[in-house]
Amino acid sequence: MKRRTRLIAYTAAVVAVVFTVGSVLLYNATPKPKRLLEPVAVDFDTSDADFRRSMGLILEQSIVAGNRIAMLEDGEAIYADMLDAIDAAEASITFETFEFWGEAATEPFVEALSAAAERGVAVHALIDYVGSVPAAADKFSRMQDAGVEVIRWRKPSWYELARFNHRTHRKLLMVDGRSGFIGGANITDSWLPGDDGQAYRDHHFRVEGPVVGNMQAAFVDTWLDASGRLLLGEAYFPELEAQGELEAQMVTSTPREGRHRMRKMLMVAIATAEERITFGSAYFYPDAEFLEALVDARERGVDINILVPGDSIDMGFMRHASVNRWRPMLEAGVAIHEYQPSMYHAKLISIDDRWASIGSTNLDNRSFRINKEGNLNVYDEDFAQRIRELIEDDIRHAERYDLERWESRPWHKRLAGWVSMLAGAHF
Known part of the structure; x- marks a missing residue:
């Protein structure tokens, strides 16, 4: 009996040591990205060559000339254009x-996608x-039977449990490596x-052009x-002309x-703003330093408009948590608008009518x-102005959320916000 007790104790000790050593190795082997802890200070704006050079270098991704971008609104038009491109594919389709x-x-x-694979297109x-x-499970099996290579990203498995929460949130489709x-x-x-006739509002x-190669x-x-x-070769990476x-x-x-490039990118963009910042976002729950950067921009005279969903948001807990943090922005004069007709799902950014994302x-x-994310930054005045106008067009169907409304919130919404904030790091 004593021998068995000693064996159990020994085994427990070995497990504890292995777990401790493993944890130390894991946390030391896992890179911890640099994270800005205060607003950025710059001596240039979006019109300066310094801005383009800095964005290219700090984001480690090149700025490419010679591109054309068409704007699509809402699901029916978006899906129709994507399906037309898939139907015309000759060499490859990559879809995420x-x-x-x-x-x-x-x-x-x-x-x-199945029809494309059956006619010999490489479809991923x-x-x-x-x-x-x-x-429905048969959606995936039908595509696979037709020859589509389908991967369900981060499907649960014991060896990837630590990464299960790391989702791909990108929305990418490239056809023949030429259009995206x-x-x-x-x-x-x-x-x-x-x-009910309502659909999500989106763009x-x-x-x-050549930047499609970077998207690919x-x-x-x-x-x-x-x-x-x-994946390599001309089917995926053809030579692209302007x-x-x-x-x-x-x-x-x-x-x-x-x-973690997105937050850094936006912190720099906010710091460069001289006249206006215009955001459209399905979910607005950034950290305190990001909000401080917006307040700083407003205090130096930048006009800031932020469009978010209203009561139709599909994640009400996040909305309540977000609203709890709005007071400093509202006091500084940041204009926050809540879209009314349906769930607002766009992700649009325009700075000074010179830069858009x-x-x-x-x-x-x-x-x-x-999440894994993907954004296309565009360095063009006309395009950035059009993105601002897209957001402003939707603001016409929104209600402004002012300081008086914030202060008169009922107690149960405040409580819901505080409870939701406790889980904010996992949103």
């Missing part, structure tokens, strides 16, 4: 999305597991009019991570690997630190 579910939205994509679909849990799509829209029935973009490289990097295989006049920069952000990034902790 977060949400993928619902019969009306997904069935046309399942059919189009990277679909987030969590975002596609509601989808990027923006806020997932592939679900929420983006299509339902029985997406079709891109042509972003997908290929994630595909390598997911499959262990590298298609327009826009300078664009594909920026990616990745959890854990030390490439479009893509998958929300203004929240998940996008800044946890």
Whole structure:
């Protein structure tokens, strides 16, 4: 009996030592990205060459000339344009999305991707597991049977439990390596009019020109991570000629690997603002330093407008947590607007009508630190002005949230906000 007791104690001690050593090795071997702890101070603005040079270098991703970008609004038009491109594919299709579910939205994509594979196109679909849990299983098996390579990103497994919360939130589609799509829209029935006639409000973009190669490289990097295989060759990376006049920069952000670029990018952009900052975001729950940067910008005279969802938001707990933090911004004169007709899901950024950013990034902790994200930065006055106008067009259908409303919130909404804030690091 004593021998058995000693054996159990010895085993427990060995397990404890292994666990301790393993934990030390794990935390020492896992890179911890540098994180800005205070607003950025710069002596240049978005019109200066210093701005472009700095953004290219600190984000480690090049600015590419010769691009054309078409703007698409709402699910029906967005999906139709994407499906037309898939139907015209000749060599390759690479597709990455977060949400993928619902019969009306997904069935046309399942059919189009399957048909492309059957006619000999190399089709690769990277679909987030969590975002596609509601989808019928036969959607994936049908595509695979047709020859589509389908990977469910971060499907639960014992050896990747520590990374399960690291989702891909990107919305990318590249066809023949020559045209690309990027923006806020997932592939679900929420983006299509339902029985109530309401669909999510969103904006997406079709891109042509050399920067599509950078968009493709972003997908290929994630595909390598997911499959262990590298996609190369003319089918994926053809020589691309100029298609327009826009300078664009594909920026990616990745959890854990030390490439948390989105927050850093936006902190620099906010610091450069001289006249106006205009944001449209489905979720607005940044950290205190980010909010401080906005207040600092407002105090130096920058006009700031932020458009977010109202009561129709699909994550009410996040809205209550966000509102709890708004007082300093409201006191400084930051204008916050809540979109009324339906869930607002766009992710649009415009600074001084000179620089714009479009893509998958929300203004929240998940996008800044946890998710894989992809944004396209555009260095062009006309384009940045148009992005601002898109947001302002939607602000006409929003209600401004002022300080008086903030102060008169009922106690149960304040409580809901504080409870939600306790889990804020995991949003």
